[in-house]
Amino acid sequence: MSSSYPRSFDRSGPDEVVDLAPMVAVAARVADAVPAGSPESWRRITFRAVLAAIIRDRVDNHTGDLEDGDVSSLDEFVEGAASAAGKAPEPYRDDAYEVLLHALLEDWVDNWESADDDDDDDD
Numbered sequence: 001m002s003s004s005y006p007r008s009f010d011r012s013g014p015d016e017v018v019d020l021a022p023m024v025a026v027a028a029r030v031a032d033a034v035p036a037g038s039p040e041s042w043r044r045i046t047f048r049a050v051l052a053a054i055i056r057d058r059v060d061n062h063t064g065d066l067e068d069g070d071v072s073s074l075d076e077f078v079e080g081a082a083s084a085a086g087k088a089p090e091p092y093r094d095d096a097y098e099v100l101l102h103a104l105l106e107d108w109v110d111n112w113e114s115a116d117d118d119d120d121d122d123d
Contacts, residue, residue: 023058026066026074027051033075035082038097045098046078053105061112077104 031047053074057063066074081104085097 022065023051023054026054026071030071030074030078033078035079038082038086039094041094042082042097045094046101049098049101049105050074050078053109057109057112060109063112073108074105077101077108080104 027047027050030050031043034042034046054066078101081097081100084100085093088096
């Protein structure tokens with residue numbers, strides 16, 4: 001077993017270590033998009049879910065660093081999941097938030113290329 005990161009993380013060379021700090025920073029920044037008044041636990045759920053999605057996007061889609069538009073989309077997912085989960089019966093709100101956020105992030109990773117293709121059609 002190799003001590004280096006998987007090749008799919010490394011876009012430059014097999015012996016170079018990928019700087020994962022920017023992914024952690026983005027996940028922390030997006031966790032700040034959890035609306036005021038939401039349960040504090042939602043920030044941790046958000047951080048973990050967003051970090052996992054960013055890593056999966058990088059591995060599955062061979063993407064590089066996120067752009068401002070990506071971060072704005074992630075913020076919108078957090079706000080949308082929080083808004084919808086806030087309408088669930090109280091005992092189910094945490095679960096609703098987590099499931100909704102995961103679904104939105106999964107869709108984002110799975111369909112990132114489709115959105116880029118749609119943007120290209122506008123040119």
